[in-house]
Amino acid sequence: MGSTYRMFRLRAEETPPLFPQPGPFLPKVSKPGLARLILKEALGYNRKLLGSAHREALLSRPCIYGVFSGPFGGFSPRVEKCTGCMRCVQEHPEVCSVVRNPAFAEQGDSYWTPTAATGSTPLSTVLYEAHTGKVPVRGMGYKGAFRGEGWDAMWTDMSEIVRPTRDGVYGREYISTSVDIGRRASHLEFDASGDLITSSRTVEIPIPIIFDALPEQVSNADITESIRTAAGNVGTLFVGRYVQKEARCIALAGDLDSVRAAQRCAAIELEDAALLQEARKLFSGPLGVRLPTKEGFVERAVELSRTADFLHLCADYHGRTFESTERHLKDALLDVHQRLVQEGIRNEVTLIASGGIILAEHIPKALLCGADAVALDTALLVALQARFLGECRFPERSAIQRHRIPVEWGTRRILNLMTSWHHQLIEMMSAMGVREARRLRGNVGRALFADELEREAFGDIQGY
Ligand code: SF4
Incomplete structure (x- = not known):
């Protein structure tokens, strides 16, 4: 009998943070502005939206990441869920704004939360990976600098990416x-x-x-x-x-x-x-x-x-x-x-x-x-x-x-x-x-x- 060949695999298991973990972004909502927006949407489009069956959907607008999906909707946003996608700001600039969360940067130092970072920082990436075990994927496009310092001053040559057997x-x-x-x-x-x-x-x-x-x-x-x-x-x-x-x-x-x-x-x-x-x-x-x-x-x-x-x-x-x-x-x-x-x-x-x-x-x-x-x-x-x-x-x-x-x-x-x-x-x-x-x-x-x-x-x- 030959020895058994085993592929190396690790198994991830969702492991949420143990301590409060401030997110990198702080969405802010104008409460009177939000009340006017909800009323306008409900009365302007369909009064049925005011019924209990649709209330959750009505209150959770316009965020698809659940920031406004708590029991009080956007009146008490769940800021830790914000990904900084800026959709709310683009759709309703008179009601929503998003700023950087100073409490987030305090968890690391300048290497982990570089001020030049436009989207995710190493800190948010590692916290996500340690929580989920998944590969962080962002589909919003990268708007930062083409090159940086240190490890960001080199790239890996991905020209073999189409080889079908190396999948x-x-x-x-x-x-x-x-x-x-x-x-x-x-x-x-x-x-x-x-x-x-x-x-x-x-x-x-x-x-x-x-x-x-x-x-x-x-x-x-x-x-x-x-x-x-x-x-x-x-x-x-x-x-x-x-x-x-x-x-x-x-x-x-x-x-x-x-x-x-x-x-x-x-x-x-x-x-x-x-x-x-x-x-x-x-x-x-x-x-x-x-x-x-x-x-x-x-x-x-x-x-x-x-x-x-x-x-x-x-x-x-x-x-x-x-x-x-x-x-x-x-x-x-x-x-x-x-x-x-x-x-x-x-x-x-x-x-x-x-x-x-x-x-x-x-x-x-x-x-x-x-x-x-x-x-x-x-x-x-x-x-x-x-x-x-x-x-x-x-x-x-x-x-x-x-x-x-x-x-x-x-x-x-x-x-x-x-x-x-x-x-x-x-x-x-x-x-x-x-x-x-x-x-x-x-x-x-x-x-x-x-x-x-x-x-x-x-x-x-x-x-x-
Ligand atoms: S920036 Fe994006 S994730 Fe954050 S509250 Fe606005 S819509 Fe939601």
Whole structure:
């Protein structure tokens, strides 16, 4: 009997917010204006509308999203349902107006609720995904800028979108999102007696996403436990400092005692690269190094890649390097990846990227720039309705309002987020004509970079 082949699937389950969740828009209705409108519609079109059978429909006008469908209709609008479609304003400008809700922006920071955002923000997107597990779809057309900063300065090449066999989530052809963490052997090795020595040290995960360790001030026991349980349910790994006997844990180790204590973990991530040689004597699994994007990190990455099994390249929570706020994680990744290719050692080491990866589309973009997998941080906090206290940019200086949450609820919210992101990843890979997440790594032929395109188009024009 051969082994049974199973497609990787995650199951979403509606998990409503635990705490009041202000929406991004605040619809305002003039009550005398609304009364006049309802009377005019009822008397002007058909008096039957005033009867109880039609009252609900009459009062719920003109919103199709249920903002005016409460017991008192538009006199007490259910503002949290507003999607900002502006239909009410267009149809009845004398009665309705819609403004941004300041309470909404207070839940995140400038990275999560950019002021330039015209429609949905990363905050509203992730909250929706964690609630429903569905892919957010908007049919209103995009009226924002053509390009932006950071991840918005690159696009994925969707030119393969018409291939019938690569039909995304509902396709007939399986698209694999599995990747490996660790070192792959570049050649076969044999011992003195001629037996094959296995020199690969890898752990396979079903999606190119792991969960990063969160500093104490942006976490608590419930958040940690929710992340740990969700990682187990998804089948992926989480980075953790205090949970070192977990088969799904990448133990974050700052000294050799922590390495000794983490023998049953899937992998170990060293905070101090100087421990690498000694740690290798103590641990036989994948051994990596956490590498903040500080000055000289590209050279450091090349040097460490000769001994470490994986490197975890960390940017700040806004996706900028610690070396310079001008430099984005995607550029840092491209630099490291290309240097490793030049040195001929790219296939031996795994590159994990973290910092500012907050939307599903950031994952294939990070992979195209050279990452094998990404680690999530503030996206998990937003899914768990954590409220930021000020700007959450530098991990050690960030803070959230900590509250107790049921672990089951937290686990479901993260699972929903992963379900939605897995579907979106498959859709994007399908459109790019790529069947395996492993083949996305460094595949810049499937990426379009705004700077390059602008230089090509406007190269001769002064200023470019
Ligand atoms: S903006 Fe759209 S969703 Fe919001 S109240 Fe008006 S019609 Fe409803």
